[in-house]
Amino acid sequence: MKMAMEYSKKVMDHFMNPRNVGEIEDADGVGEVGNAKCGDIMKMYLKIENGLIKDIKFKTFGCGSAIATSSMATEMVKGKPISEAIKLTNAAVVEALDGLPKVKVHCSVLAEQAIKAALCDYYRRQGVDPEPILGKIPPTESCHIHD
Ligand code: FES
Secondary structure (H helix, E strand, C coil): CCCCCCCCHHHHHHHHCCCCECCCCCCCEEEEEECCCCCCEEEEEEEEECCEEEEEEEEEECCHHHHHHHHHHHHHHCCCEHHHHHHCCHHHHHHHCCCCCHHHHHHHHHHHHHHHHHHHHHHHHCCCCCHHHHCCCCHHHCCCCCC
16 A cells, blocks of 8 residues: 655645635636646635735635645735735745645645736736736636636
């Protein structure tokens, strides 16, 4: 029998008690990303005021690592300026969780991309071209414009 994967206490905590789960009805930006291989989907909602991430919520239909990384990522950018959210990397989220098993690192990429996608949506709603600010977001992960 295969050994169970080793997850850190922090990963287990954020998986069992994820922070900032839900949606923001009057969000200023909404982003949805997915991983085509595993089929997992993550959706991020942002409330932005004066350049600050006033509130952030997420919904993840996916594995435990995706839930734990989205929870940690939201905690890391909540209350912070947009510029810091842009700089948030999946590696920083993994580090904050005391690591992830190697085969699960790709799950943390969803968290980074979901925040970028939500920011992309935010900029588009403001009539600002997001590409020079956020870089190129691959088409499948491009921001989802909600009407
Ligand atoms: Fe799909 Fe983790 S296995 S995001």
